[in-house]
Amino acid sequence: METLKVGNVTLTWLSGGVTNLDGGAMFGVVPKGLWSRKYPANEKNQIELPTDPILIRMDGKNLLVESGLGKGKLSEKQLRNFGVARESELEQSLEKVGIRLENIDYVLMTHLHFDHAGGLTKLVDGNYVSTFPNAKIITSQVEWDEMRNPNIRSKNTYWKENWEAIESQVIPFEEKWSLGAITMVHTGGHSDGHSILIIEDSGEISIHMADLMATHAHQNVLWVMAYDDYPMASITAKEKWLPYGLEKNAWFTFYHDAYYRAVKWSPNGKEIVESIKRER
Numbered sequence: 001m002e003t004l005k006v007g008n009v010t011l012t013w014l015s016g017g018v019t020n021l022d023g024g025a026m027f028g029v030v031p032k033g034l035w036s037r038k039y040p041a042n043e044k045n046q047i048e049l050p051t052d053p054i055l056i057r058m059d060g061k062n063l064l065v066e067s068g069l070g071k072g073k074l075s076e077k078q079l080r081n082f083g084v085a086r087e088s089e090l091e092q093s094l095e096k097v098g099i100r101l102e103n104i105d106y107v108l109m110t111h112l113h114f115d116h117a118g119g120l121t122k123l124v125d126g127n128y129v130s131t132f133p134n135a136k137i138i139t140s141q142v143e144w145d146e147m148r149n150p151n152i153r154s155k156n157t158y159w160k161e162n163w164e165a166i167e168s169q170v171i172p173f174e175e176k177w178s179l180g181a182i183t184m185v186h187t188g189g190h191s192d193g194h195s196i197l198i199i200e201d202s203g204e205i206s207i208h209m210a211d212l213m214a215t216h217a218h219q220n221v222l223w224v225m226a227y228d229d230y231p232m233a234s235i236t237a238k239e240k241w242l243p244y245g246l247e248k249n250a251w252f253t254f255y256h257d258a259y260y261r262a263v264k265w266s267p268n269g270k271e272i273v274e275s276i277k278r279e280r
Contacts, residue, residue: 002278004253019048027217028225049258051118058180065208066107067117106135111190111194120137135169136171139195143172145193146193189228191229207250216259260276263276
């Protein structure tokens, strides 16, 4: 289990499942000849995309960034369509570091698409219940509103199975939410309510761009997904936050990257100068 220290804050990557999605969709209008050099595809043109939550331990509290794919909730057709190679092992991952589901104090949701929110609930005796019964679940107000009232496009990823059982635990925010060293900022882009996560402590910083920069190969500000609802908003947010992080020598952390958990780029962003690789 890979770990990163940002000042006095500890980040640990957990096992939340593995999907394989179409590489063309993941890189939008970018030609395959370009993106495949950085992130290779299989014979079906799919790329490997883990869905691995990050456990944050800070000031005696346990926080999760995202909740994983979930387990036992997808149909055979969904498992096939989403290229699911492994469902979530989140509970087992937490047990390895001595934490129970009941010990999670906060779940920070950058957005609520099924591959991020599937682990918020679980099936018990045929009913969906909260996976983290004592947690406060944080997401943007825009995202929470669309989760409950999706439009003709977003209804394919915002599912009642992932929100009805946790409705009383959700604490939505407007533009920003902070707790100690952590700040969530609403950016829009990938979804209208999408947010990023910034951790600053003891002169060190990490930025979790979530699905604005799903993998290290999405660093180019113009390389955005066909899945993005508002691609120009994604580009604008990347134009703002990537230079901010590069100037501060930030770690950029990932939920979906099959190769890296976190990277630092050179000041000009042209090369990776430090990294934490994902065990494969």
